[in-house]
Amino acid sequence: MCQTFIPPTILESLARNGVESAVSSIQQSTISRRGRTPRIEMPQTAIPRHEHKTSEIIVYDCEGTWKQRVTEVLSTTGMREASPISPSISTGGPAAIGGPSQAQISAKNAMEHVRFARDFLEQYMDRKGIDGQGGTIHVNVNFGDRYNNAFWDGDELTMGTGDNRVFTDFSKSLDVISHEMAHGLVQFISPLEYVGESGALNEHFADVFGSAVQAYKRMQEGLEHDWVIGNEIMGPDLYGETLRSMESPGTAYNHRLLGHDPQPAHYADRYTGTEDRGGVHINSGIMNKAFTLVAKRVGFRAAGLIWFAGLQRLWPTACFDDAKVMIVESAREKEKANRLVRDEQLTNLTQVVRSAFAEVGV
Numbered sequence: 001m002c003q004t005f006i007p008p009t010i011l012e013s014l015a016r017n018g019v020e021s022a023v024s025s026i027q028q029s030t031i032s033r034r035g036r037t038p039r040i041e042m043p044q045t046a047i048p049r050h051e052h053k054t055s056e057i058i059v060y061d062c063e064g065t066w067k068q069r070v071t072e073v074l075s076t077t078g079m080r081e082a083s084p085i086s087p088s089i090s091t092g093g094p095a096a097i098g099g100p101s102q103a104q105i106s107a108k109n110a111m112e113h114v115r116f117a118r119d120f121l122e123q124y125m126d127r128k129g130i131d132g133q134g135g136t137i138h139v140n141v142n143f144g145d146r147y148n149n150a151f152w153d154g155d156e157l158t159m160g161t162g163d164n165r166v167f168t169d170f171s172k173s174l175d176v177i178s179h180e181m182a183h184g185l186v187q188f189i190s191p192l193e194y195v196g197e198s199g200a201l202n203e204h205f206a207d208v209f210g211s212a213v214q215a216y217k218r219m220q221e222g223l224e225h226d227w228v229i230g231n232e233i234m235g236p237d238l239y240g241e242t243l244r245s246m247e248s249p250g251t252a253y254n255h256r257l258l259g260h261d262p263q264p265a266h267y268a269d270r271y272t273g274t275e276d277r278g279g280v281h282i283n284s285g286i287m288n289k290a291f292t293l294v295a296k297r298v299g300f301r302a303a304g305l306i307w308f309a310g311l312q313r314l315w316p317t318a319c320f321d322d323a324k325v326m327i328v329e330s331a332r333e334k335e336k337a338n339r340l341v342r343d344e345q346l347t348n349l350t351q352v353v354r355s356a357f358a359e360v361g362v
Contacts, residue, residue, distance in 0.1 A: 007281035021146040021163035055129030106141035106171040130184035152183035173232035182209035190314040199280030204287040249285025267361030293356035
C-alpha cells in the first residue's frame with residue numbers, strides 16, 4: 001500500500017477542476033509499483049547493539065519515467081556523502097554547460113533532507129534508520145511526468161517534481177520527506193493498518209515526525225512553529241494554501257481547485273465515510289491537534305518522545321482511544337522516572353497530555 005503525501009480527495013478535486021496532471025497522478029497511484037526493483041526483505045533477527053550502523057542513503061534519478069531506481073546519482077558512501085551537486089551527479093544533457101539540471105537539484109535536496117531526518121532519528125530518538133537496524137534508505141526523485149505526489153511504498157521513498165502549477169518539486173521539502181520516512185518508521189515499529197482510525201493514526205504520526213524534524217531544523221518550539229503541512233510544495237496556482245493545519249484542522253485551504261479543507265478538529269465531528277480509505281488523511285487532524293496542544297505546553301522534544309514511546313506500544317488495528325491510553329501511559333511513566341527535562345512546568349505532564357485528548361473529544 002503506497003502511503004501518499006497528497007490525499008486522493010485533493011487530487012480528485014484538482015482533476016474535476018481541469019488540472020490535467022492530477023489525472024495522471026491518480027492513475028499512477030494504482031500502478032506505481034510496476035517495473036520497480038523487487039522488494040528486499042529486512043532481516044528478522046535483531047542486530048546486536050554494538051553492530052548497529054548509520055544507514056546509508058542512495059538517491060536515484062527516475063529520469064521522468066514511472067520506474068524506481070533507474071540511475072543512482074548520489075550516495076553517502078565514501079566521499080560522496082559530503083559532496084554537493086558535482087559533475088558526478090549527472091543525468092547528461094545541457095547541465096554541464098548551463099548549470100545543474102532539475103534532477104540534479106532534486107537529488108541534492110533529497111539527500112540533504114533525508115540525511116538530516118536520519119540523523120535526527122539517531123540523535124533524538126536513539127534509532128538507527130527507518131528499520132532500526134541501519135538498513136539502507138533508498139530515495140527516488142524525478143519520478144513520472146509532472147507527478148503531483150510523493151510516497152512510501154513499503155521499501156523506499158519516491159518523489160515527483162510536480163507540475164509547477166499546483167505543486168512544485170516534492171524533493172525540496174524537508175516536511176514532505178520526513179513525513180514519508182515516518183510512514184516507514186510506523187511500518188517497522190507498529191504497523192498501523194492503513195484504513196479507518198488506525199490509518200489516521202498512521203498519518204498522524206507521520207505529521208508529528210515531519211513537524212518535529214522541521215521544527216528542530218528551524219530551532220523552533222511549539223509556540224513558534226507554523227504547524228502547517230505541505231506549504232513548501234504549493235505551486236503558483238495554490239500560493240498561500242497548505243494541505244493540513246495541525247493547530248487548526250479544517251482551515252488549511254478553501255480554494256476553487258481544492259475545495260474546502262474537510263479535517264475535523266473534534267472526535268464528535270469525525271468523518272465516517274469510505275473516501276480516503278475511511279478518512280486516513282481527514283481524521284488525522286483530530287490527533288494532530290492533541291499533539292500541538294501538548295507541544296505548546298511542554299515543548300517539541302518532550303512531546304515527541306512521549307508520542308514516540310506511545311507508538312511503540314500500539315498494534316495494527318489500534319484506534320484513537322487505544323493511542324490515547326498508550327500515549328498517556330507513556331507520559332505518566334516518563335514523568336515518574338523524570339526522564340524528560342528537569343522543569344517545574346512538566347510536573348503535571350500526565351495531566352497536560354490527558355487534557356489535550358479531552359479537548360479534542362478522544
